[in-house]
Amino acid sequence: MTTPATPAAPDAPDDGFHVFDTTLRDGAQREGIHLTVADKLAIARHLDDFGVGFIEGGWPGANPRDTEFFRRARELPWRHAHLVAFGATRKAGTTAAEDPQVQALLDSGAPVVTLVAKSHDKHVELALRTTPEENLAMIADTVRHLRAAGRRVFVDCEHFFDGYADNPGYALDVVRAAAGAGADVVVLCDTNGGMLPAQVQATVRTVVADTGARIGIHAQDDTGCAVANTLAAVDAGATHVQCTANGYGERVGNANLFPVVAALELKYGKRVLPPGALKEMTRISHAIAEVVNLTPSTHQPYVGLSAFAHKAGLHASAIKVDPDLYQHIDPELVGNSMRMLVSDMAGRASVELKGRELGYDLEGDRDLVGRIVARVKEQEAKGYTYEAADASFELLLRDEVTGRAARFFRLESWRAITDQRADGTLDNEATVKLWAKGERVVATGEGNGPVNALDRALRGGLERTFPELARLQLVDYKVRILAGRAGTQSTTRVLITTGDGEGEWSTVGVADNVIAASWQALEDAYTYGLLRAGLRPTE
Ligand SMILES: CC(=O)SCCNC(=O)CCNC(=O)[C@H](O)C(C)(C)COP(=O)(O)OP(=O)(O)OC[C@H]1O[C@@H](n2cnc3c(N)ncnc32)[C@H](O)[C@@H]1OP(=O)(O)O
């Protein structure tokens, strides 16, 4: 017996335009992504919260995980999205009613089915090994069978644009066969991702005019044009866009959902998401990246950490007057924010704006701002980098503003020793001698490396005076050799990220010796952490 289709989501958006997400099907085809059922359910929830109209959950029957996903997804309280099952048209020489793969689509209980169909005659001959007529019958028969069982059907025409270029008559016959049998949308796929926007636009325009069918677009990103191709198709009359979160997908990926919906909402003025959803876009993009276990791309349009980060001094000076002068939208519209980067490309305006971001009003004090700019440039020439070490920059700025270094302890000396035994084991030990609140502190620590030993000695020595240090955790540690050609004598830059459970901050150290560079970054990290905890400098 066939599972009845689950009812449509109660708050599905306007049917005039479809945003169709295929992260759980095509996105999962990306090398390096391995989703569990729980991962798929978590991503589906994020996409439903975001308000896409359709979520393609996978291919029921192709593997136990996708079958199980649909079993569990049926029970979810969908707010916005319709759940979609993906599968192929029936096999040649049989009927849709007899095809177990088509039956699995019905058994999934999904109210909508996307069928992948061949639309390039060369693929019909070589991959399906059947006749062009039988392929048309496979499409029509499968669509009708699913429609008779009460499912809404979309047909993905694989290799449509290549097929149209080789044999337009046959490609159009496929569209007519699908639409004529009752498919709601016929989706033109740039499966090999080789198209450019002008080709997509011209082809979609002709297909819309010649067939009268409702047309969708599915663009792979092999030319880096998937988003542009998707929008070109919309310009030509497509009213259904297939995309994936963060552009995940087979080979180099698919049209990225986020720039596509942002363009539709903000540039085309189409309402494709529920009210308020666009503001959640940056959060949703990052949350999905967490679930798939990939670091969010910092340079992704709209949602990347760098999407509204400004480095050049000239840009900052104009932004100071009006942020619109160097931003195409207000970042808050998509839940992102503007950031100023301070580096050796900064001018006064960059420092003033960064100061404002950090809560310091530097405006009007030209000397002070000039001193900070000069110190940043001088330090960056030695190898420091402040755009990646906000906390070290804030300490530098604070020192200049207050006229004294904010310190909680004063170094007398440190020493780190690594012993290698005959059996290869390494012993790492460090000693620090410090002054804190007028007392001399001598402490030792052991660790799995000399920097870890130094970190433990420093914490051990200070934790009685500053119990707040117990909350600090080393989150990331990066080393970069700056003057590569000097080999082991090169200058070394260390970047440390530290967290306290509520936030994270990064600090930098530069020296000829990796441990000395690490010490500087650690000293800044602890100083900043104690300032964050609300303590006043004591030294
Ligand atoms: C462009 C896209 O990305 S489409 C999405 C593709 N996604 C996937 O392939 C992921 C899931 N796939 C799978 O798990 C497996 O490939 C399965 C379960 C679907 C099929 O596995 P198998 O039965 O072992 O077949 P196999 O993968 O070797 O070949 C696919 C078969 O489907 C046929 N086929 C391909 N496209 C279509 C189509 N549009 N309509 C009908 N049959 C099709 C092929 O001709 C081939 O048939 P054959 O077995 O008679 O040679």
Ligand SMILES: CC(=O)C(=O)O
């Ligand atoms: C259907 C699909 O994923 C493609 O043609 O690329």
